[in-house]
Amino acid sequence: MPSSLPGGQSAAHAWFQTPAGRAVVDAQASPVADALRQRPGQHWLWLGPGATAGPEDARGLRLAVAEGGWQGDIACSLPLPLPNESFATAVLQHAVPAGGEADALLAEVARILVPGGRVWMFVLNPLSPYRWRWRGTGLSAAEPLTWRRRLRRHGLVPDPVSQGVGPSWRVEAASPPQHGPGLRAAYLLQAEKRELPLTPLRQRAALRLPQGVPAA
Template sequence: MPAAAPSRQPGASIRFSGREAQWLLAEERRWLDANLASRPARPWLWLAPAATAAGDWPTPPPRGLRLHEHADGYAGTVRCGLPLPLPNDCLGDVVLQHPGARDAAVLVEECARVLVDGGRLWLFLVNPWSPYRWRSPRDLPAAGAAWQHHLRAQGMQIDTACFIGPSWRMAKVEGAQASAWPLRACRVIVAEKRGLAPVVPAPPAWRRGTAPAA
């Protein structure tokens, strides 16, 4: 009797394929679904891990692209790689749900390019300080400080991070609410693209070093 063929390609990523990781992804999606609903109806892009199950997606606002990691690029609504096949300043929100470390700087640069001024990037990372990570280190890789460095390099304004998910066991959290408690499983970083304000030329009198009388 021939051996059963595996459901994934040899060497394919198994990040977030475990039961605990899938539960965490579902909690994150519920939390983000509520937050995106309060945002203006602008186009959005959601990049998820390869192990994301299509049936677990919530129903986010319309006019968006939902992609997941696939081979060396992304698949889902469209199949593409980096750079993203999108024009500049076309998206209001970009969601990076536990992105791989490969090409991190290029990915953040692309996200900043496609965001409009005032657009937000929602970055979900495994909290490196949470005991939850110890359950499966390979399935739940820790987040490093490099992501914030890449965001600041693109001129993104980073808000105070919040934390969601369980702090240790898979106890249900009603409403998937966020918290400032730093031992919870997932760290959420929200960064906003800020445009440069136009500089008005100084009046001629000011250029000569004298200001007009009040």
């Protein structure tokens, strides 16, 4: 039986179990499935709201946002109790707990990803009219530029264009993801873990002595 953290799901993330919140999460089902299929035979991590079950794949770890951390097959908070460079894909679906530090989570994700591993991050869009439906819940939203800066700080190189997902205002099934966030309730931002190449040492130029001066 999955373990749980005291308090269970956070009050803020309980919004994703309301009809308005479910419409956002359900619209992300297809891209989440795409993410988990990207690296067959390699491990994936999926942090997200609610009790949505992951695929029957022993290589995956699905954890739900809870009060103070995440719960599922394990119950944990930061730092994640996972080995370095052990996952090829990380899905962060509205995964930062209320009051949690986004930078601390991204640092941990960068640590557990293999070089070339991918992050699929689903976040709320502060420019969407749908924001009035999560107003007062304690959920936070930020524009893509803010998240790109955070990702780069931890060696995660973001794709130049994000995808808008979910409804814009009505609580209904949304059309497929669109190019750019637009007015969609949320957007998908992908990034890749890249290691900085070692800089080769420059060879020093041979010392030229003026004519007539003997070398030592």
